[in-house]
Amino acid sequence: xxxxxxxxxxxxxxxxxxxxxxxxxxxxxxxxxxxxxxxxxxxxxxxxxxxxxxxxxxxxxxxxxxxxxxxxxxxxxxxxxxxxxxxxxxxxxxxxxxxxxxxxxxxxxxxxxxxxxxxxxxxxxxxxxxxxxxxxxxxxxxxxxxxxxxxxxxxxxxxxxxxxxxxxxxxxxxxxxxxxxxxxxxxxxxxxxxxxxxxxxxxxxxxxxxxxxxxxxxxxxxxxxxxxxxxxxxxxxxxxxxxxxxxxxxxxxxxxxxxxxxxxxxxxxxxxxxxxxxxxxxxxxxxxxxxxxxxxxxxxxxxxxxxxxxxxxxxxxxxxxxxxxxxxxxxxxxxxxxxxxxxxxxxxxxxxxx
Amino acid sequence: xxxxxxxxxxxxxxxxxxxxxxxxxxxxxxxxxxxxxxxxxxxxxxxxxxxxxxxxxxxxxxxxxxxxxxxxxxxxxxxxxxxxxxxxxxxxxxxxxxxxxxxxxxxxxxxxxxxxxxxxxxxxxxxxxxxxxxxxxxxxxxxxxxxxxxxxxxxxxxxxxxxxxxxxxxxxxxxxxxxxxxxxxxxxxxxxxxxxxxxxxxxxxxxxxxxxxxxxxxxxxxxxxxxxxxxxxxxxxxxxxxxxxxxxxxxxxxxxxxxxxxxxxxxxxxxxxxxxxxxxxxxxxxxxxxxxxxxxxxxxxxxxxxxxxxxxxxxxxxxxxxxxxxxxxxxxxxxxxxxxxxxxxxxxxxxxxx
DNA sequence: TTGTAGGCGTTATCAC
DNA sequence: GTGATAACGCCTACAA
Numbered sequence: 080x081x082x083x084x085x086x087x088x089x090x091x092x093x094x095x096x097x098x099x100x101x102x103x104x105x106x107x108x109x110x111x112x113x114x115x116x117x118x119x120x121x122x123x124x125x126x127x128x129x130x131x132x133x134x135x136x137x138x139x140x141x142x143x144x145x146x147x148x149x150x151x152x153x154x155x156x157x158x159x160x161x162x163x164x165x166x167x168x169x170x171x172x173x174x175x176x177x178x179x180x181x182x183x184x185x186x187x188x189x190x191x192x193x194x195x196x197x198x199x200x201x202x203x204x205x206x207x208x209x210x211x212x213x214x215x216x217x218x219x220x221x222x223x224x225x226x227x228x229x230x231x232x233x234x235x236x237x238x239x240x241x242x243x244x245x246x247x248x249x250x251x252x253x254x255x256x257x258x259x260x261x262x263x264x265x266x267x268x269x270x271x272x273x274x275x276x277x278x279x280x281x282x283x284x285x286x287x288x289x290x291x292x293x294x295x296x297x298x299x300x301x302x303x304x305x306x307x308x309x310x311x312x313x314x315x316x317x318x319x320x321x322x323x324x325x326x327x328x329x330x331x332x333x334x335x336x337x338x339x340x341x342x343x344x345x346x347x348x349x350x351x352x353x354x355x356x357x358x359x360x361x362x363x364x365x366x367x368x369x370x371x372x373x374x375x376x377x378x379x380x381x382x383x384x385x386x387x388x389x390x391x392x393x394x395x396x397x398x399x400x401x402x403x404x405x406x407x408x409x410x411x412x413x414x415x416x417x418x419x420x421x422x423x424x425x426x427x428x429x430x431x432x433x
Numbered sequence: 434x435x436x437x438x439x440x441x442x443x444x445x446x447x448x449x450x451x452x453x454x455x456x457x458x459x460x461x462x463x464x465x466x467x468x469x470x471x472x473x474x475x476x477x478x479x480x481x482x483x484x485x486x487x488x489x490x491x492x493x494x495x496x497x498x499x500x501x502x503x504x505x506x507x508x509x510x511x512x513x514x515x516x517x518x519x520x521x522x523x524x525x526x527x528x529x530x531x532x533x534x535x536x537x538x539x540x541x542x543x544x545x546x547x548x549x550x551x552x553x554x555x556x557x558x559x560x561x562x563x564x565x566x567x568x569x570x571x572x573x574x575x576x577x578x579x580x581x582x583x584x585x586x587x588x589x590x591x592x593x594x595x596x597x598x599x600x601x602x603x604x605x606x607x608x609x610x611x612x613x614x615x616x617x618x619x620x621x622x623x624x625x626x627x628x629x630x631x632x633x634x635x636x637x638x639x640x641x642x643x644x645x646x647x648x649x650x651x652x653x654x655x656x657x658x659x660x661x662x663x664x665x666x667x668x669x670x671x672x673x674x675x676x677x678x679x680x681x682x683x684x685x686x687x688x689x690x691x692x693x694x695x696x697x698x699x700x701x702x703x704x705x706x707x708x709x710x711x712x713x714x715x716x717x718x719x720x721x722x723x724x725x726x727x728x729x730x731x732x733x734x735x736x737x738x739x740x741x742x743x744x745x746x747x748x749x750x751x752x753x754x755x756x757x758x759x760x761x762x763x764x765x766x767x768x769x770x771x772x773x774x775x776x777x778x779x780x781x782x783x784x785x786x787x
Numbered sequence: 788t789t790g791t792a793g794g795c796g797t798t799a800t801c802a803c
Numbered sequence: 804g805t806g807a808t809a810a811c812g813c814c815t816a817c818a819a
Contacts, residue, residue, distance in 0.1 A: 098805070
């Protein structure tokens with residue numbers, strides 16, 4: 080920085096030693112400063128417009144006030160809500176949040192952890208479901224282990240496969256609850272926009288959903304479980320596919336709200352009305368969609384709380400085994416899945432898709 | 434951090450001096466290192482799992498690789514889209530983003546700028562419309578000036594009243610375009626959920642809208658211009674008020690999409706159907722709403738681009754007067770404001786959805 | 788090309 | 804309670 084006032088300047092101006100100035104500006108641990116001296120120092124600091132250099136403090140103290148946050152895509156309401164929880168909790172703890180986005184690229188995620196380690200972030204929060212690929216996870220696990228070895232602590236929102244404390248949303252149970260609720264509303268021919276097969280969150284939601292429907296005696300047609308990207312466009316593509324083949328389906332479950340939005344777009348493109356011709360449900364209960372009419376049936380995940388929780392977790396690291404903190408969900412029924420009433424029989428002119 | 438490998442360790446391990454190690458790890462400007470030596474150093478670094486300390490580098494070099502980003506609320510799609518643009522551009526420039534949220538509190542905004550200055554952020558991007566209160570702006574202006582004096586550069590997305598480079602969305606023109614489009618669709622009795630009176634963005638949108646309607650010979654009833662918070666709940670409260678008095682209105686313009694969502698919630702609460710009983714339009718064209726059915730008529734602001742733009746701007750500071758970079762908008766007509774057809778004259782409509 | 792040494796701004800450990 | 808002074812980890816003239 081061009082010309083910045085240092086603590087030495089302040090000390091000189093106040094006529095005290097550097098040490099005293101330091102103690103006055105940031106109350107030292109045990110040492111204390113005489114009131115009048117501190118007054119003088121503070122005045123001098125103000126007069127000179129002194130601003131402490133956090134980098135220098137970090138060096139001297141051996142720790143920064145930075146917390147790293149890793150998400151895939153900050154425009155995704157899922158991540159931005161969690162991010163809000165993280166920033167709030169970090170703020171409470173007096174930490175700044177360093178935000179990194181990975182654009183859904185695993186390599187980039189590892190890279191970003193390394194970057195955060197360079198910054199000597201005091202803690203790292205990684206958000207995002209893991210994939211079922213050992214080599215990929217292994218790289219990430221290694222990066223986090225390196226980071227931990229350097230003294231930082233990390234935590235994850237996802238699945239406990241990285242050797243760090245993890246907040247785990249009970250996706251399977253939530254999806255099963257949703258399935259039962261839809262069944263109760265009379266749906267019998269569900270389809271699933273399932274996301275990537277290897278994505279553990281997607282898989283848990285898909286499996287929880289299909290298992291519950293099977294248990295209810297209305298097994299999901301395997302042909303109606305569509306793999307796709309875990310994104311808006313993924314949902315859109317899968318829905319388009321579903322519509323293209325004219326699948327006989329009365330409700331579509333997209334494993335995230337954002338994917339459900341993509342599905343909605345596909346339906347619109349094809350002129351298929353939701354929920355009149357086909358019902359739709361998502362997962363997450365993202366904020367922006369809460370007031371849309373017709374409302375999207377979904378499974379609420381307390382995203383902001385999850386963010387705050389994982390942050391508190393990472394800031395009070397526990398020795399020993401990585402902890403797992405489960406988070407419950409709640410089904411939210413809205414207009415996108417109206418009651419079919421007649422328990423599975425088609426009513427009116429349409430019930431399936433074209 | 435607990436036990437971290439330093440460059441000295443690497444140098445010793447490689448049998449070279451600290452200086453050589455430094456030059457090998459980060460290719461020094463002019464000095465170059467013999468190939469075999471560099472190889473040895475890099476190997477040693479790898480073996481020891483050396484990670485450069487960005488804080489130490491920042492001290493030695495006199496500049497960090499941090500860019501500060503200040504937004505009101507990261508869960509708001511408006512801000513998160515801009516944030517995405519900022520992080521992308523920052524990443525391109527090799528910078529990390531430090532995210533701070535103000536929760537709509539002006540004091541907090543100033544505080545956050547100071548925090549960023551402590552961190553010696555290389556640049557600061559502030560996002561958010563200004564208020565029409567000189568004292569408040571003066572404090573912020575002062576904080577940014579202090580920051581600039583310390584060698585950083587700042588830029589703003591909002592109105593050019595802070596003495597820094599500013600990206601200015603042409604809100605008035607966008608709102609006027611919207612008004613004309615609505616008029617062309619036959620709307621004659623508009624209401625405005627206007628946000629805070631002192632909020633310059635809100636005001637520009639409101640005034641652009643009302644001026645255009647007045648020009649078209651259908652002036653907005655002043656009683657139908659409602660002041661409210663610049664938030665979801667603000668829109669909701671205002672809409673509730675509007676509905677409570679049974680205002681004679683055929684279209685409601687909320688000055689942001691998020692406020693329009695609040696309005697939608699209020700309508701739903703009261704059992705008023707949109708757009709059958711009253712049409713609704715917003716501003717921003719936030720991502721999440723693009724595929725909702727019925728679509729929300731709005732004015733598109735290229736948010737991600739705005740974020741990238743302001744970041745590029747702040748990273749190539751120009752001497753002299755603060756620059757102003759205007760950004761144009763585009764009306765997007767959707768189903769929330771169907772053509773009234775039978776009313777008044779028609780002119781060609783723009784945009785629109787399938 | 789390589790090494791030496793001073794300095795970046797602060798904290799912390801000592802004596803006093 | 805206060806003040807020198809040695810770290811902290813790295814970069815960079817400057818000297819060799």
